[in-house]
Amino acid sequence: MMMIKIYKKCQLLVRIIIIVITFLISNNCNAENGYEVITNKIESLGKNKIEVIEFLSYMCHHCTAIENILNQWQSSLTSDVTLIKIPVSCNKKSEELQKLYLTINELNKPHLHSELFYMFGNKKKSIKQVKDLTWWLNSKNINTNEFLELYNSFHIYSKSNRANQLARLYEIKGVPTFIIGGKYITSPAMAGDDYECTIKTIDHLIEKLRKE
Structure with a gap:
């Protein structure tokens, strides 16, 4: 007993x-320590707003994990803050997915990103060419021919080049990485491998910029 x-x-x-x-x-x-100051000044993509840029990839497990948290955070942003999501590539495979992300944006179907993140990030689905996704496009009532025409267009090619150029200018070494106001850089790795802390760090930097 x-x-x-x-x-x-x-x-x-x-x-x-x-x-x-x-x-x-x-x-x-500790949101006050989970970031670094960017030394090289780069022209902002937005005007009269505090710009938060997320560099990401469908292939990134952490990008997949933080996606829903980030979307909820985005829905509560004040009018002086804007979130810009930029897909990057480092090889042929990620280039296909980068262009896929940009094409989905051009079709104004951002709600499909979560499904694609899950498909490529969590399920580790692999494709050699985006045309292999015909079955998926059809299931979303997307005209395959129109999609592929846009996907292979000079417009998407130019956007891909610009995205990769920005990643090089900001010296992005991994994803997801966040640039706040063109002045500060943070990421889950810098914020203690914690997604919620990453968001708190971004909020801290936004307030910091407002006071500067």
Whole structure:
């Protein structure tokens, strides 16, 4: 009987320790340190707004994980802040997906990004050519011929080049990476490998820019 009581007390103690550790971890976000200052000045894409740029890729698991959190955050942004999502590529495979992302944007169907993130980021689906996605395009009532014409257009080619040029100018070494006001850079890796802390860091930098 005594052993049972001791065992139950130990169980209770372990649960308390777990709760405390979880609380400490969830509150271990130092938004004032999870970023760096960008040394090279680059012309802003937006006007009269605090610009938050996310460099991303469908192939990135962390981009997939933070997507829903970021979309919720975006829906609460004030009018002086804008979020710009820029897909980047580093090889032929990621180039196909970069152009796919840009084409989906041009078709004004951003709600499809979450599904594509899940397909390529979580399910690790691989494609050699975007035309292999005909089945998916048809399921979304997207005209395949029109889609491929836009996908292979000079307009999308130019947007891809501009995206990669910006990534080089900002010296982006991994995704997702966020540029705030063209002056500060942060990422989940810099913010303690925590997505919520990444958002808090971005909010901190937005307030910092407002005061500068």
